Structures are given as structure tokens and as C-alpha cells.
Amino acid sequence: MALPHATSGTVIDLRPLGEKCASFSAIALIKTSQLEVVRMTMPRGKTMPAHKVPGDITVQCLEGSVAFSIGERVQNLHAGDMIFVAGDEMHALEALENASVLITILLRKPAA
Secondary structure, three states: OOOOOOOOOOOOOOOOOHHHHHOOEEEEEEEOOOEEEEEEEEOOOOEEEEEOOOOOEEEEEEEOEEEEEEOOEEEEEEOOOEEEEOOOOOEEEEEOOOEEEEEEEEOOOOOO
């Protein structure tokens, strides 16, 4: 059963999940025609292979730590850190410890 997405005015709980980060999950919290917000938990060692998406994204580390790669550059993100990735840039992610991240994806670029 799919979880319902938040609607306008809904409060979303982003407090630490603790031990729940020891298993992988990706839950879409918000999804509209232009925006998707996903909370992803990753156990230590779990990777998300290199990929790209058409729209701009941000990834905010909520707890734990992850290694975030953009092309050949790798940066470690810890709780409270956020990174921006322009659309169509290859990027990858690896959990250095059990982690929770908030991913914001611009699905469709506004018309010029």
C-alpha cells in the first residue's frame, strides 16, 4: 500500500529515525508535477550507483554520514550538510554509516 503524499499545509516529521536507518527505504513525502521530495534511509555500505536526472536536486543529510560523488569529486556529508546538483550531472551516493537523507528533485524545469 502506497503512503499518501503530503498536501499543502501538512507538517512532515523529519526528526532522526535512529535504528530505522539500518535498513534501506525511500519514501516520497511530496510529489507534484514539478517537485518531488524523498526521505531515504541507507544502512552503512549501501550505495546508489551513478545516475543523473534532468532536473536540479538537493540532498540534505539528516543523520549519519554519506559520501556523495559528482563526477570524479567526492564529498562527505554529515548531519546538517546539504549539497546541490545541477540537472543532468552524474552523481552517486554511499552510506558511510547508517544514514537518512532528504532529496529534493525539480522534476520539470519552468518554461522560459
